[in-house]
Amino acid sequence: MTSEQPRDPIAVPAAGLILLVGVSGSGKSTFARQHFGGTEVISSDFCRGLVANDENDQSATKDAFDVLGYIVATRLRRGLLTVVDATNVQPYARSSLVSLAKEHDVLVDAIVLDVPEHVAIERNERRPDRTFGSRVVSRQRRDLKRSLGRTKKEGFRRIHVLRGTEEIDAAQIVRERPWNDRRDLSGPFDIIGDVHGCVSELRTLLTTLGWHIQVKDGAAVGASHPDGRQAVFVGDLVDRGPDTPGVLRLVMGMVASGLRCA
Missing domain, CATH: 3.40.50.300 (P-loop containing nucleotide triphosphate hydrolases)
Structure with missing residues (x-):
């Protein structure tokens, strides 16, 4: 050099x-x-x-x-x-x-x-x-x-x-800065545990928490919250459930929309 x-x-x-x-x-x-x-x-x-x-x-x-x-x-x-x-x-x-x-x-x-x-x-x-x-x-x-x-x-x-x-x-x-250093995020947060591929239950939970589900061709493809809340998934998204692709589609849509889900 x-x-x-x-x-x-x-x-x-x-x-x-x-x-x-x-x-x-x-x-x-x-x-x-x-x-x-x-x-x-x-x-x-x-x-x-x-x-x-x-x-x-x-x-x-x-x-x-x-x-x-x-x-x-x-x-x-x-x-x-x-x-x-x-x-x-x-x-x-x-x-x-x-x-x-x-x-x-x-x-x-x-x-x-x-x-x-x-x-x-x-x-x-x-x-x-x-x-x-x-x-x-x-x-x-x-x-x-x-x-x-x-x-x-x-x-x-x-x-x-x-x-x-x-x-x-x-x-x-x-x-x-390490990828897991998210001190820039200030919330408020919704902390969500294990989903295990259960997209129907995830949709129900998000709706109960005030999230608006985005649907395309009958499938949930994203979600947003009117108060700017952010979702933090701390458990398994996949494994054992009836619709793992549906869970991934929904959560990936939330991330893609800029919600910065963790």
Whole structure:
């Protein structure tokens, strides 16, 4: 990908989990600051500093990730976008975070920053707090390359790979609202349970609730409510009933007319 071929914006979940993946020196923290809010980013280095007063104290890594996991889980429970800034180059490091996303029923994306090894090494050498040498970066890069092909099977919704500094610098982030985020709907609502293919009973219920049934050639093909009420179907529309096609025809007509049935 060159600068003459701009990449489409990276679409991430507006409320979910994002894992930044890359070797030390790949620019994850800079990328996070550029594209996400300060409180949205949880850094493994920051958590290591919290528990050891030293962001580079590798002996504190386990405790640091315990703290990181707690913060991530709390934010996901509260419905907040959360970005994890850590190397995440090994499958086991990613798996625990993906599991947290699944436990909280949110989407999880990975953004991989893949820079040449010499670039990462040079960046680390310019930082006085990075004293671990080039061997660590080389090992991390091997781990990344070895596991990158398997990430599609790890439970990520999408994996965005940015290769080279130019592509990373040019990246744009857009946030996608989940399909089930319907906070724009304000009601009033009629909550309807299992229909099970019983179109006659559904028509009776809707009529009782004040809905006007639209009929074509003797079949119900839609419905509207004079007060602008919206129907929310929370049970099974089909299965066992005498007229499953009739139920689907009616409900699909309601959706098509803009009633935004859920």
